[in-house]
Amino acid sequence: MRHVTFPxxxxxxxxAARLEAAIDARRWNxxxxxxxxxxxxxxxxxxxAARYRALFRRTFVGQFRQRAGATVLEGRFGMTFLARLLLPVWLAPAVVCVVFALVPTRLQPHASAPKVVLLLLGSLLGVLAFGRFALEWWGRPGDRDAITQAIRAALHAGDRV
Structure with missing residues (x-):
């Protein structure tokens, strides 16, 4: 993840007050x-949109710091800690289904239909989880630029004459 600095x-x-004002000025919808x-x-x-917060989309996480007598907002774009924490929760059911489908059983006669169903379900869950995290990995087009422009506009809102 590449670090970004905003003067x-x-x-x-x-x-911080300027960013807070920009956030509060946005209508809820x-x-x-x-x-x-x-x-x-x-x-x-x-x-x-108003009704959801896309947890797995690009998010800027940063800190306000003093550098050479000037204030900067330093941070990076990526997933939040909670989103990274949820990765095993999304992938665990896929792994469990695939493991149970591939483990040999002692059932007589060998039942292949439940194994196939579990394998397909595990594959589907794995693809869904990968798709969800691929949005963060490669990002949606424009997410980073939209956040960057909004941060710059908010930080320099009072500078316009």
Whole structure:
């Protein structure tokens, strides 16, 4: 994951307040930047629709820091900790189904239909899990740019004359 730095006018508290104001200004059902600012850190993502937060989409996670007398927001784009934590939960059922389908049994006569069903179910779950995480790995087109533009616009909102 590549680190990104956004220059911020003013103090870290001013920069955090500008981002918070931009988040609060978005109507609940409008697309735009959403997230939270806590303890000198920011978690920001782009919301397409009002009713869902795409946990597995690109998310900016960063900290406000002082560098050479100036304030910057440093961070990276990627999955949140919760999304990475959920990876085993998504993949575990697929692994269990495939293992049970391939383990030899002592049933007489050998029942191949349940094994085939378990193998197909495990494959389907694995493909769904991979598809879900592929969205983060390769990202949706424009996610990173949309968040970057929204962060820059929010941080420099008061600079326009």
């Amino acid at each position: 911020c006018p003013g103090s870290p508290a001013d920069a 409008a697309p735009g930047m959403d997230g939270w600012i806590r303890g000198g850190g920011a978690v920001l993502y782009y919301r397409d």
